[in-house]
Amino acid sequence: MITLQELKKLRLIHLCIAITFFTSGLSVNFLQLLLHICLKPFNKRLFRKLMYYLCYSLYSQLVFMADWYAGCKLRVYMDAEDEKKYAGKEHVLLMMNHKYEIDWLAGWMICEKVGVLGNCKAYAKKAIRYVPCMGWAWWLAEFVFLNRDFDKDKEIIAKQLKIVFSYPDPTWLLLNAEGTRFTPAKHEASVKFAQERGMTPLKHHLIPRTKGFTASLPTLRGICPAIYDINLAFKSDEKVPPTMLSLLNGKSVEPYMLMRRIPLEQVPEGEREAADWLQKLFVEKDRIIDSFHETGSFFEKSGVKEVPYKIHKPRLSSLLNFVGWAIYSLSFIFYYLISSLLTSNWTGLITALSVLGIFYWLMGVAINKTQISKASSYGAQSNKTSAH
Structure with a gap:
C-alpha cells in the first residue's frame, strides 16, 4: 500500500497542485483587474481592503505547501514585547538576507502568521510584472517595480512608497538590499569590491546596495515607523535542501528566523550616514549568521541580545483556502475532460490535455526560476558591484 509520503512524490499529485495554483491565479488576476x-x-480604501483578500488567497496556497503539505516548522526569534505590541500592527520595511531558494516563502510564512500576508509587498524587477499569475498579481497589487536605472527608480520609489503605505491596514514591504540572490560568483565579486574599498568583507551576505535604501528614507519617514531586520538560516547539515522541489515532494525543512524591530528614527538623516548605517547593519547580520552556523545559535558568538523563539502553528485559513480552490479547479478540469471523452469531443479533449500540459510545464518553469543555479548574473561581476 502506498504511503502518504510516497503519494506526495507522484507527478499526478504535482499536476493537481499546478492546476489548482494556476487556475486560481488566473481567476484572482481577473478579479483584481475588475x-x-x-x-x-471610486473607492481606493475599499479597493485595497478587497485586494488584501485576493492576494492572500493566492499567496497562502504556497504557505499551505510549506505549513500543511510539507509540515515545515518555522522558528521565529523575536523580542516578546515587540511581538505582542507591534507585529502585524504597523507598517514595516523588511530587510532580509537573500541566500536561499525559499527565503521569500519563509518571509511569507511569518507574514501569514501575523495576519499581513495579503498586504506584503516588495521592491521587484520591472520584468516580473509581465509574468502570468504571480507577476500580474504583484502588478495589480501595487508593488514597487524598478528598472535598475537609479535616476528613474528614485522617482518611482518616492511615488510608489506613498501608495504602498497609504493602505488602511498594516503593510510589510520587503527590500533585498543585496540587490540579488547570493551565489558563489556574486560573493566573490562582493568580497573583491569590499577589499578594494577598505570595507569589511562579508562571509554570508553580499555587500548591500545602499542607493535604493537611502532613496527610500525621505518618503518612509513619517509613514513607516520601523524596519524589521530578518536573519534567516537553515542548518548546513540539514538532510533536506531548502528548495521548492523539496516542498513539492512533501519533504519538511526547518527555517530559523531572527527578527529585530528597529525604529526608523534610529537611522541617520544624512544620505552618507544612512548608507554607513546599512553597511554596519550587514556586518552585524553577518556575525549573526556566522554564529548560527558555528554554534547553532544566533546569539552565542554574535553579541546580539538573546530572545526566545516561537514555533508558529499552521493556520486553518491557508488549508481551507487551498482545499476550496482545489475543489473548484480540479472539478472544472476533470468534468470537462470526462464530458469531452464521453461525447467524443476530441478537439475539446486535446485542448484540455494541452492546458494541463502547459500548467505542468509552468510549474517546472516556476520551480526552475527559484533555483540558485538559475539566478540572474546581476552583481556577479565586480565592475557591476560599483553600483553600490
Whole structure:
C-alpha cells in the first residue's frame, strides 16, 4: 500500500497542485483587474481592503505547501514585547538576507502568521510584472517595480512608497538590499569590491546596495515607523535542501528566523550616514549568521541580545483556502475532460490535455526560476558591484 509520503512524490499529485495554483491565479488576476477598473477610481480604501483578500488567497496556497503539505516548522526569534505590541500592527520595511531558494516563502510564512500576508509587498524587477499569475498579481497589487536605472527608480520609489503605505491596514514591504540572490560568483565579486574599498568583507551576505535604501528614507519617514531586520538560516547539515522541489515532494525543512524591530528614527538623516548605517547593519547580520552556523545559535558568538523563539502553528485559513480552490479547479478540469471523452469531443479533449500540459510545464518553469543555479548574473561581476 502506498504511503502518504510516497503519494506526495507522484507527478499526478504535482499536476493537481499546478492546476489548482494556476487556475486560481488566473481567476484572482481577473478579479483584481475588475477591482482596478470598477472600484479603484471610486473607492481606493475599499479597493485595497478587497485586494488584501485576493492576494492572500493566492499567496497562502504556497504557505499551505510549506505549513500543511510539507509540515515545515518555522522558528521565529523575536523580542516578546515587540511581538505582542507591534507585529502585524504597523507598517514595516523588511530587510532580509537573500541566500536561499525559499527565503521569500519563509518571509511569507511569518507574514501569514501575523495576519499581513495579503498586504506584503516588495521592491521587484520591472520584468516580473509581465509574468502570468504571480507577476500580474504583484502588478495589480501595487508593488514597487524598478528598472535598475537609479535616476528613474528614485522617482518611482518616492511615488510608489506613498501608495504602498497609504493602505488602511498594516503593510510589510520587503527590500533585498543585496540587490540579488547570493551565489558563489556574486560573493566573490562582493568580497573583491569590499577589499578594494577598505570595507569589511562579508562571509554570508553580499555587500548591500545602499542607493535604493537611502532613496527610500525621505518618503518612509513619517509613514513607516520601523524596519524589521530578518536573519534567516537553515542548518548546513540539514538532510533536506531548502528548495521548492523539496516542498513539492512533501519533504519538511526547518527555517530559523531572527527578527529585530528597529525604529526608523534610529537611522541617520544624512544620505552618507544612512548608507554607513546599512553597511554596519550587514556586518552585524553577518556575525549573526556566522554564529548560527558555528554554534547553532544566533546569539552565542554574535553579541546580539538573546530572545526566545516561537514555533508558529499552521493556520486553518491557508488549508481551507487551498482545499476550496482545489475543489473548484480540479472539478472544472476533470468534468470537462470526462464530458469531452464521453461525447467524443476530441478537439475539446486535446485542448484540455494541452492546458494541463502547459500548467505542468509552468510549474517546472516556476520551480526552475527559484533555483540558485538559475539566478540572474546581476552583481556577479565586480565592475557591476560599483553600483553600490
